[in-house]
Amino acid sequence: MLIVALDPPSNADVLSWVEERFKTLKQYVQGFKIGLPAIIEIGLGPLARIFRGYSGLLIADLKLADIGDVMSIVAERLAMHGFNAVIAHAFIGYEQALDKLSAVCREKGLKLILVVSMSHKGSREFIDRHVKEFVELAKSVDAWGVVAPATRPEIIRFVRELAGKELRILSPGIGVQGAEPGTAICSGADYEIVGRVITYSSNVLESAFKVLEEQRKRATQCLGLR
């Protein structure tokens, strides 16, 4: 299960960079994650036109961390422009923050995804001290999923243990950040989020196939899948 992170480099013509990769990959992957590099450069309107009619996961990765009222406005706009999922930080807490965001997400049909741990080393400084509480919070706001790092598979296993089947786990950190395709799935993730090793490659499709094939091979070994 693969979600492609579309983070265009600063020298790219962002609109065509995103559009080309979306068109090349859409039939092979389960979804796309769009973050600040594309959104601040071209805005939601032009992005919405690229993805119009797409039925896969379309995740706005804004890692929201604001008061509930402001996040709610953002969520409404995202839904208006065709996104079907949004990522927020868990550390902002429930009252006047995730309580409001989760209500708006429910009303607008947006899947709420909370960050419970991150793939970079600095995540250990503060965020990782609270993984357990963050997973409990994700369950209590009825989040659709959580983000946990492929770079630290023991955290994915811990999150899966806590989350049971209630939450999807999405794991970034494959490729450029060092983890191998399939390893997060073997640790309990549902989706691997992969960006640059595919999107910055000179042959995007070939690189995506390589990741998919490695995922399949590892999952076959560890989970006994086809």
Ligand code: BMP
């Ligand atoms: P890449 O495969 O190019 O390293 O991209 C990973 C993607 O996942 C990026 O879009 C990044 O913003 C996101 N991400 C991450 O790398 N680590 C996290 O802990 C959370 C993320 O959303």
